[in-house]
Amino acid sequence: MPITTTHYILLSAALFTIGVVGVMVRRNIIIIFMSIELILNAVNINLIAFSQQLQNGIGQVFAIFVIAVAAAEAAVGLGIILAFYRNKETVNIDEMNVMRS
Amino acid sequence: MIDTLVIPLLKIVIVLNATLVAVTYMVLLERKVIAWAQSRLGPMRVGPYGILQPVADAIKLMIKEDITPVRADKWVFTAAPIISMVPALIVYAVIPFGPEVRLFGRQVTLYITDINVGLLFIVSVASVGVYGIILAGYASNSKYPLLASLRASAQLISYEVAVTLTLVSVIMMAGSLSMVSIVRAQESQRMWYAFAQPLAFAIFFIGGLAETNRAPFDMPEAEQELTGGFHTEYSGMRFALFFLAEYANMIVVSSVATTLFLGGWLRPFPNVAFLSFLDFVPSWTWFLLKSFFFLYVFIWIRATLPRYRYDQLMRLGWKVLIPLAIANLVVTGIVKVMLL
Amino acid sequence: MFDTNELVLNMGPQHPSTHGVLRVILRLDGEKVVDADVVIGYLHRGIEKLSENRNWTQIILLTDRMDYVAAATNNVGYCETVEKLMSIEVPRRAKYVRTILCELQRIASHCLWVGTHAMDIGAMTVFLYAFRERELILDLFEEFCGARLTYNSMRIGGLPLDIPPGWDKKVLEFCAIMDAKIDEYEELLTHNRIWLERTKGIGVISGPAAVALGLSGPPLRGSGVPRDVRKDEPYAAYDEMQFDVPVGTAGDTYDRYLVRMEEFRQSLRIVRQATEGLPEGPIVGKVPRLIKPPAGETYHAIESPKGELGYFIVSDGKSTNPYRFRVRPPSFCNLQGLRTLCKGHLVADVVALIGSLDVVLGEVDR
Amino acid sequence: MAQAIAFYFIAACILGFAVLVVSTKDTVHSVLFLVLDFLFVAALYVLLGAEFLAAIQILVYAGGIVVLYLFVVMLVNLKRPPEAHSDPHRRTMLGFLLAGAVLVEVGAIAIYGFSQPAMVPVPGAAMPVTGNTAQIGWLLYTSYLIPFEIASMLLLVAMIGAIVLAKREL
Numbered sequence: 001m002p003i004t005t006t007h008y009i010l011l012s013a014a015l016f017t018i019g020v021v022g023v024m025v026r027r028n029i030i031i032i033f034m035s036i037e038l039i040l041n042a043v044n045i046n047l048i049a050f051s052q053q054l055q056n057g058i059g060q061v062f063a064i065f066v067i068a069v070a071a072a073e074a075a076v077g078l079g080i081i082l083a084f085y086r087n088k089e090t091v092n093i094d095e096m097n098v099m100r101s
Numbered sequence: 102m103i104d105t106l107v108i109p110l111l112k113i114v115i116v117l118n119a120t121l122v123a124v125t126y127m128v129l130l131e132r133k134v135i136a137w138a139q140s141r142l143g144p145m146r147v148g149p150y151g152i153l154q155p156v157a158d159a160i161k162l163m164i165k166e167d168i169t170p171v172r173a174d175k176w177v178f179t180a181a182p183i184i185s186m187v188p189a190l191i192v193y194a195v196i197p198f199g200p201e202v203r204l205f206g207r208q209v210t211l212y213i214t215d216i217n218v219g220l221l222f223i224v225s226v227a228s229v230g231v232y233g234i235i236l237a238g239y240a241s242n243s244k245y246p247l248l249a250s251l252r253a254s255a256q257l258i259s260y261e262v263a264v265t266l267t268l269v270s271v272i273m274m275a276g277s278l279s280m281v282s283i284v285r286a287q288e289s290q291r292m293w294y295a296f297a298q299p300l301a302f303a304i305f306f307i308g309g310l311a312e313t314n315r316a317p318f319d320m321p322e323a324e325q326e327l328t329g330g331f332h333t334e335y336s337g338m339r340f341a342l343f344f345l346a347e348y349a350n351m352i353v354v355s356s357v358a359t360t361l362f363l364g365g366w367l368r369p370f371p372n373v374a375f376l377s378f379l380d381f382v383p384s385w386t387w388f389l390l391k392s393f394f395f396l397y398v399f400i401w402i403r404a405t406l407p408r409y410r411y412d413q414l415m416r417l418g419w420k421v422l423i424p425l426a427i428a429n430l431v432v433t434g435i436v437k438v439m440l441l
Numbered sequence: 442m443f444d445t446n447e448l449v450l451n452m453g454p455q456h457p458s459t460h461g462v463l464r465v466i467l468r469l470d471g472e473k474v475v476d477a478d479v480v481i482g483y484l485h486r487g488i489e490k491l492s493e494n495r496n497w498t499q500i501i502l503l504t505d506r507m508d509y510v511a512a513a514t515n516n517v518g519y520c521e522t523v524e525k526l527m528s529i530e531v532p533r534r535a536k537y538v539r540t541i542l543c544e545l546q547r548i549a550s551h552c553l554w555v556g557t558h559a560m561d562i563g564a565m566t567v568f569l570y571a572f573r574e575r576e577l578i579l580d581l582f583e584e585f586c587g588a589r590l591t592y593n594s595m596r597i598g599g600l601p602l603d604i605p606p607g608w609d610k611k612v613l614e615f616c617a618i619m620d621a622k623i624d625e626y627e628e629l630l631t632h633n634r635i636w637l638e639r640t641k642g643i644g645v646i647s648g649p650a651a652v653a654l655g656l657s658g659p660p661l662r663g664s665g666v667p668r669d670v671r672k673d674e675p676y677a678a679y680d681e682m683q684f685d686v687p688v689g690t691a692g693d694t695y696d697r698y699l700v701r702m703e704e705f706r707q708s709l710r711i712v713r714q715a716t717e718g719l720p721e722g723p724i725v726g727k728v729p730r731l732i733k734p735p736a737g738e739t740y741h742a743i744e745s746p747k748g749e750l751g752y753f754i755v756s757d758g759k760s761t762n763p764y765r766f767r768v769r770p771p772s773f774c775n776l777q778g779l780r781t782l783c784k785g786h787l788v789a790d791v792v793a794l795i796g797s798l799d800v801v802l803g804e805v806d807r
Numbered sequence: 808m809a810q811a812i813a814f815y816f817i818a819a820c821i822l823g824f825a826v827l828v829v830s831t832k833d834t835v836h837s838v839l840f841l842v843l844d845f846l847f848v849a850a851l852y853v854l855l856g857a858e859f860l861a862a863i864q865i866l867v868y869a870g871g872i873v874v875l876y877l878f879v880v881m882l883v884n885l886k887r888p889p890e891a892h893s894d895p896h897r898r899t900m901l902g903f904l905l906a907g908a909v910l911v912e913v914g915a916i917a918i919y920g921f922s923q924p925a926m927v928p929v930p931g932a933a934m935p936v937t938g939n940t941a942q943i944g945w946l947l948y949t950s951y952l953i954p955f956e957i958a959s960m961l962l963l964v965a966m967i968g969a970i971v972l973a974k975r976e977l
Contacts, residue, residue: 003814007915010853011818015825017910022829024902030880034841037872038825041848044864052855057942060857061951064943067867068958072965074872078879079972085883088838139569177835217938221862228870232842235874239835239881244450248472248788249883254874261870278940292514316563408563409636411472412788 008049016042029084029093033077040070106114116193121351125155127348131400138311138404138426159341167337171243177240182335182342185233188226189349194202195219196356197281199385211385212281220272223357227312231257233346234314234331237298237344249330252411257312259418261288264308267301270433273363274298295362300429303360306395306423311353311418314346316403318414354394355395356388363391445749449473452791454483460557461802465779466481472787477780479519481773484806492766497597500766504592507770508804511550513582514543514745516595521676522741523597524726526734535599540715541612542585542594543677543743544708547583548577548619549703550746550799551708552687555626558698558796567629572621578616584608585773588656597732599725609716616716618707623705631702631762640695644782644794649691654781655774656685659700660798664692670744677743681718682711694797700774701799732759768807771801813854820847834880838873845869859940 015038022035044063051059086092128155129144129151136143144151169178199211216222231254238250263430270280271294275286287293311318332343366384409417453464462483487506492500504515517539519542524531531539556571579716580590584605586594595602597645607759630636646654651664661668669686671679689696736758748771755765775798782798824844831837845868851863947955 003811004961006917007814008851009920011821011851012915013910013913014822016913018822018829019824020909021903021906024906025899026829026897030876030883031829033838034876035829037841037868038828038844041868044860045848045851045877048852048855048857048860051857057939057946059940060943061946062858063857064863064947065954065958067863068962069873071867072961074875074966074973075969077870078875079969080809081879082882083972091883095946101899101959135565140573141569174833174835177839180839198863216858218858218862218940221859221866225862225865225870227845228866229842231870231874232839232877235877236835239877243449247881248448248450251878252472255877256873258874283665284959312778319563345456404566405629407559407630407639409635410639410787412787413638433461 005049005053007040012042012045012049015039015045020061027092027094029091029096032093033074033081039072040066049061108207108209108249109213112209113155113194114133114197116213117190119192119353121345123352124345124348125159127153127351127396128158128344131403134397134400135404138401155360162338162341164304165337167339168259168334169216170243170334172242173316173334174240174242175372176181177236178334179339181233181237181320181366182339182346183231183233185341185346186349188230189231189346189353192223192224193356194351195222196353197284197360197365198388199282199383200215200281202384215279215281218278220268220278220361223280223311223353224261224268227353228257228261230346233343237343238331242332243334244333246333249333253314253331256314256414256418258309258412259415260318260422261306263304263418263422263426264312264428266423267298267305267362270298273430273433273437277391278362279340280365284360284412285366287364288367293362293364293367298362298429298433300425301433302358304426305362306356306398307422308418309358310326310399310402311414313350313354313399315351317404317406317409319408351399352392355392357397358392359388361381365391375405443733445596450788452788458598460800463776463795463800463802463805465791465795466793467788469788472789473784474783474788474791477559477783477791479776479779479800481526481593481776481805484802486807488807489766489768492758493763496639496761497734497763498527500763501597502591502593504802505593507768507807508745508747508772508801509590509749510553510801511589511746513546513594514743514750516592517543517677518741518743518745518752519587519797520595520597521736521743523732524753525738525741526754527597527732528795529598531599531724531726532721533678535726537602537605537715537719538600538724539595540678540682541712541719542582544712544715545578545581545612547708547746548712549575551705552578554701554746554796554799555630555698558793558799559626559630561792561796562636564629564633564636565659567626567770570622570625570629570798571629574619577618581615582606582612588619593712596725596728598728598731599671599723603724609719612712612716616713619705619709623702623709627702630698637695640698640797641693641714642691643694643786643790644797645691646691646778646782650781651778654778656748656778657774658744658746658777659697659704661691661748662687663697665690668749670749674742675739677710678715684711685805694793697797715805731761734758738765742769745771747801747804748775770804770807772798772804773807774801776800776805810854813886814851817851817854820844821851835877838877841876842869842873845887847875857939859943 019037019039019042021036022038023032026032026035028051044066047063047066049059051057051063081091084096088095090096133143133151133156142428144154147157195211197212197215201208201210203209220388234253234257235250238248238253238278241247254428263439271283274290274294275283277283277286290297311317333341347360349437359363366388368382368387448468448469450467451464452467454462464480464483465584466478466480467474468478484505488503495503501516501519504519505512507515521531544788552575553785554572556568556575559565559567559571582592582594583589584610586601646656646660646664647665647666648661651661654667656664657668664687667686667688670676671684673684685703687700687707689700734756738753738755738758740751740753742749744750749769750771751769753765753767753769754763757764764805767806779791779794779798780793786794821844824840824847827840828837828844832841849861849864849869852858852864861877
């Protein structure tokens with residue numbers, strides 16, 4: 001059976017779900033951030049699979065934008081984690097229930 | 102079958118083995134050259150002029166006890182040297198040692214493969230190597246390695262920016278990411294890019310020193326400060342892997358510098374007709390000679406210069422090299438557009 | 442880097458650049474030193490107490506083991522103290538030879554210092570160059586007294602032996618070689634940009650502060666205080682020698698380096714003068730068969746390569762050993778400055794600072 | 808055939824490592840599995856004929872972003888396990904259920920979408936360049952120039968933001 005775009009999309013859906021599980025179940029905020037990276041990668045797989053299906057590069061261009069956004073998100077997010085950790089000495093998301101520190 | 106499977110496999114085996122042998126002999130060469138610089142003899146006992154020293158070293162390192170600290174993270178501790186060694190070897194897949202040649206009645210290319218994102222491949226694979234150092238420091242569960250690995254990761258990430266920016270200006274000149282095309286472009290444009298891009302060349306070389314943790318940027322393993330840095334807790338073959346990875350990386354940087362800036366396998370002055378007698382020398386010899394030149398300079402610098410301090414290194418990287426690289430990029434772009 | 446908490450880093454006693462068994466407990470903020478606690482005593486052998494149970498001549502051998510890279514200077518200091526206690530007049534020839542030995546020893550000690558200091562900052566070649574020249578000095582010493590490290594080369598009242606024939610010529614030959622070699626070291630370091638960046642402005646200490654801390658020798662002169670026992674309270678034959686006392690201005694590691702580099706040259710100058718003007722005559726003064734100084738106490742200081750090396754000796758006039766024997770070791774006093782010097786600098790600078798103070802742990806712990 | 812084997816192998820690795828990422832106790836191991844996961848995703852891109860993106864994936868994700876994560880994990884040198892404190896109002900099972908619902912939904916859409924007549928290739932505007940890298944470059948600097956510039960502005964803002972956040976005193 002040849003590998004079609006459907007296969008890629010199912011793979012992407014599964015990866016997406018694993019990411020969602022990570023976000024919902026884990027309490028360590030760093031793991032949650034990594035789960036979000038997984039989700040973004042699932043999206044990228046989709047975009048590139050479509051790009052191949054449609055025989056043009058637009059999907060890949062979007063994937064580049066997604067990677068750029070992911071880099072920005074990681075930088076700011078990790079900055080927030082560090083700032084938070086400095087004040088509260090924890091990375092548990094359940095303890096992050098106040099906006100002021 | 103032969104063309105698609107046997108020859109590439111054969112090439113991989115040859116390149117890997119040649120690399121490993123070259124790496125072990127780099128260690129001997131370094132000891133010898135530094136010894137000469139310091140008016141000593143260097144290794145002399147094993148074989149004539151110490152020529153078999155690498156063999157002795159290898160045997161010694163293999164039969165040495167391999168210690169894992171009790172509170173170390175065992176899996177990561179074992180994986181770290183492998184992680185730092187493998188990327189250094191993978192990179193050789195796209196380095197062109199020479200053009201196509203006829204060997205035993207067959208057209209054989211003197212490179213394992215030529216992918217159209219070759220340079221990007223090198224940069225990206227090399228960027229994975231930093232994990233080996235970070236993880237070694239983390240997994241040792243010891244303070245000196247940890248400090249060293251934090252230094253190393255900061256150093257590698259910052260110098261990678263400067264190095265990659267210089268590569269971009271070379272890519273602009275050549276109009277291709279493929280290593281083979283870059284050499285061919287230097288042939289057709291009638292100059293080595295070291296002359297067209299002297300600034301990029303200098304920045305690449307300095308950045309290369311920093312990325313391979315060589316003196317004067319050998320902070321991560323500064324013996325006098327951090328007692329050996331990230332591999333303080335390592336012994337035996339695992340320590341040897343770190344060592345080999347460092348030298349393999351040196352050869353990678355030399356090979357890439359040769360390909361990008363010194364015309365790869367091209368003979369000196371490829372367009373000067375009366376030097377054509379040099380063509381009798383096989384092309385790969387030129388490549389090896391040029392790479393050897395870089396390696397020699399690496400060692401020479403180590404014998405000569407003191408070590409930078411960590412903050413000075415970062416200042417040099419961010420406040421000098423990166424702005425210069427960006428400026429060089431802008432100028433290259435403007436000149437390129439005006440000439441077209 | 443570690444924004445959140447301080448890291449306590451234990452540097453030594455086993456560490457490549459603590460020059461022996463010095464232990465420094467660093468409290469770090471990132472790589473910045475917040476506080477440094479210097480722990481000593483790993484090499485304590487009780488030389489001072491031991492000396493109180495040995496007779497006066499046997500102690501010379503013990504003084505070798507204090508600053509073991511400058512043993513001859515220790516011998517001279519001790520012998521002169523006892524001579525002062527006993528009011529023995531030392532013949533001029535012995536004084537001159539002592540001067541030559543002291544200055545050769547200073548050059549040897551500084552060779553070791555420039556080598557290890559440069560090595561700590563990463564310039565490994567200087568180390569081997571400096572050791573190459575130190576070897577020549579050790580050869581001269583070997584010819585003079587038979588030993589290469591712990592010389593036991595003095596006797597109370599003069600010298601154990603006269604210099605071997607032709608030795609003075611060899612010393613002059615060595616001076617000629619050394620002149621060029623100092624330039625070689627300076628070529629590698631003095632104007633090297635990395636060296637300048639690593640040493641300028643590192644561990645700055647003002648003159649008054651250095652005096653208050655009790656620093657002596659090159660660390661004190663690097664801060665601009667022209668204190669040199671050889672000039673201020675001349676001993677041996679220094680009052681007949683022409684030499685300058687180099688002083689720094691900024692009081693940082695680089696100035697201490699420059700001071701020592703200039704001391705190389707001044708020492709060579711003294712060695713030349715003393716060798717060329719070596720008077721004939723006896724080598725031992727009038728010393729009684731049994732050395733038994735009269736009751737009393739005395740303090741006598743000389744300028745060792747590290748700084749002011751003082752001996753305080755009390756004799757009860759009855760026994761053949763000192764009642765109290767106390768050394769003021771320059772390394773020990775200079776090491777007290779380390780804590781002040783390295784606050785606010787980075788880990789890498791601590792290494793440079795230990796090197797720039799030039800401590801020998803044998804002398805610190807005694 | 809070879810393509811199918813490659814796909815299934817890579818897919819299994821991607822999913823397996825992804826599961827390890829979210830399930831491992833030790834955060835550093837988690838980060839390592841994330842790197843491996845990204846490497847296999849890059850391999851998948853090669854399979855899809857997007858070499859440039861594969862290289863970018865390794866360079867940016869494995870060489871940059873995950874190093875940042877590792878850095879933060881090492882800085883946040885966890886003294887007590889972050890999972891120790893648990894919120895009594897937390898519903899872990901609900902999380903799994905919701906995630907399962909997402910999987911079913913997305914999978915259903917995918918399968919439904921492809922039970923319809925197949926998508927026809929829609930070649931973009933004719934490009935004067937060939938080759939994966941050149942085509943992406945062409946698209947980025949023509950049709951998608953403004954998004955590209957906005958993305959670079961975003962990166963600049965993120966950079967400044969990260970510096971402001973991470974620095975103790977300005």
